[in-house]
Amino acid sequence: xxxxxxxxxxxxxxxxxxxxxxxxxxxxxxxxxxxxxxxxxxxxxxxxxxxxxxxxxxxxxxxxxxxxxxxxxxxxxxx
Numbered sequence: 001x002x003x004x005x006x007x008x009x010x011x012x013x014x015x016x017x018x019x020x021x022x023x024x025x026x027x028x029x030x031x032x033x034x035x036x037x038x039x040x041x042x043x044x045x046x047x048x049x050x051x052x053x054x055x056x057x058x059x060x061x062x063x064x065x066x067x068x069x070x071x072x073x074x075x076x077x078x079x
Contacts, residue, residue, distance in 0.1 A: 002075040006032060009068060010051055012043035022072040 006015045019025040036044035
């Protein structure tokens with residue numbers, strides 16, 4: 001199991017997510033983002049806007065995912 005924060009994943013806060021795979025951590029981050037969207041949390045809305053801009057360029061989006069996956073894989077396992 002590894003831990004990353006919302007901020008490390010392109011978000012706006014220090015909420016931590018723990019998972020055994022990058023796909024799991026991405027899903028937890030997405031769920032958190034949806035909750036923050038429903039609450040209309042301004043810092044998260046700004047982070048989401050940046051992600052939407054990134055998504056306009058599929059190559060840039062893939063590069064972002066690859067970078068975050070490498071960051072996840074480089075993290076030490078939680079004890």
